[in-house]
Amino acid sequence: MGTGETATHGWIIDAYGDYDRDAMVLWLWNEQGAHRIEDPRFLPTFFLHAPPSELPAIRRRIEILDGVREVREVDRRIALEDEDPRPVLEIVPRHYRDIHGVAHILDSNGGYLDHRLFNVDLRFSQRYAMERGIFPMGLVRYANGRWTPEEEHFALDYPLPPLRRSLLDIHVDNPMGMPRMQDRLLGARVDEDAVDGDEESILKGIGELVRSKDPDVLLTDGGDAFTMPYLARKAAELGADLQLGRDPERFAERKGKSYFTYGKIVYKPGQYILRGRLHLDRGHFAYRESDFAGLAELSRLSTLTPQEQARLTPGTAITAMQVNQAHRDGCLVLWKKNRPEEFKSAEDLLRGDRGGFIFEPEVGLHEGLYELDFFALYPSIMVSCNISAETLDCPCCRLDGRAVPDLRYRLCTRRLGLIPRVLKPVIERRRYYKRMKGEPGPLQEVYRGRDTILKWLLVTCFSADTLVPYRFGEDYRIDRIDAIVDRYLPDRAGVAECRGELRVFGYDADLHPVEKRVAKVVKAPAPRELLKV
The missing domain is CATH 3.30.420.10 (Ribonuclease H-like superfamily/Ribonuclease H)
Structure with a gap:
């Protein structure tokens, strides 16, 4: 389907860049089948930041490169903590396949230090979705080269296409x-x-x-x-x-x-x-x-x-x-993230890197106990305490920032950080799906699947060094979570059966202490790049 043809609507099931035709290709599914839509007007770009006085000379050097179509000076935020945009060069590659080659040339010309490059390694499908305001598996309308979403991005209840x-x-x-x-x-x-x-x-x-x-x-x-x-x-x-x-x-x-x-x-x-x-x-x-x-x-x-x-x-x-x-938010994404940790004294390390601590219970039979089940504990702490890279020791709250207990850190109280804004809707979604999956109905399995994947999404905010009490065979121990999982998956990611020998401690509905058998352990590879807080 060309960009000027009649309107159609459906779900976006696939999107990718066609490097031979320099166009974005999207597949729209509806009851009549899958429709191929090509958009040659999409031009992926990336950005270069250097001292403002050097930008004119850098621009002239970039414009003579064969792989560059256009260079323009624009203003963009280049860091989460920045209030105001800064002047940067926006580089439009001549062809889709040129973007990484040109970026490497400019990185080399800056001695891998002087030129900071942004938005280089973003996937083409993600770039296109962000710029057009659409999202995969979302219901949209396409007419005369324009996309119009027909549902909210973060809708809790939405239809899924009955794909064959x-x-x-x-x-x-x-x-x-x-x-x-x-x-x-x-x-x-x-x-x-x-x-x-x-x-x-x-x-x-x-x-x-x-x-x-x-x-x-x-x-x-x-x-x-x-x-x-x-x-x-x-x-x-x-x-x-x-x-x-x-x-x-x-x-x-x-x-x-x-x-x-x-x-x-x-x-x-x-x-x-x-x-x-x-x-x-x-x-x-x-x-x-x-x-x-x-x-x-x-x-x-x-x-x-x-x-x-x-x-x-x-x-x-x-x-x-x-x-x-x-x-x-209008903020660019740094290509090569190499932000080092600030120096910490031995006392700071001793205070800050203690990990989790589990109090030893008094041995015996106890009555009148209560169980506190924290829902998404670590993500909830990040949201409620406003923990994010740009809110930690921010310059705007030097005197009245929220103090981190026992540590010399402060958290911003004037603006909400990136991490809390990302995590809050995920926590709310999982809370909703967790409630709905317990209600009988035709969508119960759908809610269960959504709840499960959001649980794993929030687990990425969970620390692998948290200590857990458990029984392995006849031995009672307390170990880190990753040490327990490594018993079954020492050299690979995946899922392993526990064969009944691993048990953890908990309480039943009447608050009686019980041992819970662990059926499976799961290990998934960490992403190559993390935002360190």
């Missing part, structure tokens, strides 16, 4: 006991329809089944780790035209990578994303824990498309929500 789903599975000859890329393809199945024959016939049959069924969601088990890369390799070897997405290109492949975290090197498989059709691996954390209802909730809040969000952590969703809020 199909499950893709393949059968591979595995003489070594586990399937390998070089093993022979023996067959495949899409839902209940099976395909066999030689490898080329099987690949052709998979493509025909997907085209005839035309699912909106293609489900796999281990799709990113094996199924999709295996099919892509087989199609390339045999010269077969295997199209699983709705766009002609086969896959939007993002290669796997290894990264260092918490003293370990972890491998993250590549991503195989389809265009116009959602490829969801049923093993992805968000989909596995909360089904499609929870994934759609997270996608709406973060403005990351369902395929992207399914492959990212809840912590990344919180980061994306912070970026969205900063954009609404």
Whole structure:
């Protein structure tokens, strides 16, 4: 559909930048099917800050670069604590694919220190959603090149599109006991329809089944780790035209990578994303824990498309929500965040890094006890106490700021910080869904999925060094949460069964002490970038 055609409405299920045509592509789903909408008017930009006296000379040097279309001087806020905007250069790349190359050149020209770059690494789909005021899985109207949301971004009750789903599975000859890329393809199945024959016939049959069924969601088990890369390799070897997405290109492949975290090197498989059709691996954390209802909730809040969000952590969703809020505030997002901690004396470290403390109870039988269940404790503290990077030791409250107990810190009392403004609606949403999932009705499972994913979203604000009393076998212990989980998942993220040996302490409805068996423990990778408070 072109930008000047008749109006249509529906749900945005996918969005991405077309690097060959320098245009944004969005897929709008409604009862008539999925519609491809192309917007060539969208121009992603990034910003450079330097001393105002140097900006004219820097601008002249940037304008002669081949990858630059235009440079203009504008005023923007470059830090959360800034009250007034500052002069910066807005750089428009000539082509979509030029944005990172030009940014690296400018970073190098500034000695990786003098030029501060902003909005470089924002995803194109997120940029477009923020600038157009829309969000994935949201109901919108599109007419004459303009988008109009038909529902509130943070609506509590909203309809979900009844997307058609199909499950893709393949059968591979595995003489070594586990399937390998070089093993022979023996067959495949899409839902209940099976395909066999030689490898080329099987690949052709998979493509025909997907085209005839035309699912909106293609489900796999281990799709990113094996199924999709295996099919892509087989199609390339045999010269077969295997199209699983709705766009002609086969896959939007993002290669796997290894990264260092918490003293370990972890491998993250590549991503195989389809265009116009959602490829969801049923093993992805968000989909596995909360089904499609929870994934759609997270996608709406973060403005990351369902395929992207399914492959990212809840912590990344919180980061994306912070970026969205900063954009609404007119504040740019720094590209390479290297803000160091301020110096702390030994006494400050001793006072501030004590972690949690659990009082030892008096042994015996006690009556008249009361249980206090804190709802979203750490996020609630951040909201109620206004804890955020820019509110800590702010210059406006040097004399009358809110003192942090036992520490030499103050919190702002004049303006609400970024983190509380992001977390408050999430806490309110979860409180609502937690109440609604207990009420019988047709939406009970939907509410349960939304409540579950918001629980994991708020867990990203929970400290892994909190101490927990528990029993492991016959031993009674108190350990950090991460130490307990590392017993089951020492070298990887995922979910592990506890086999009945792990129990924690609690109270029943009559306030009688009981041991609660832990069925599963979960470990998810932390986002690469965190806003440290």
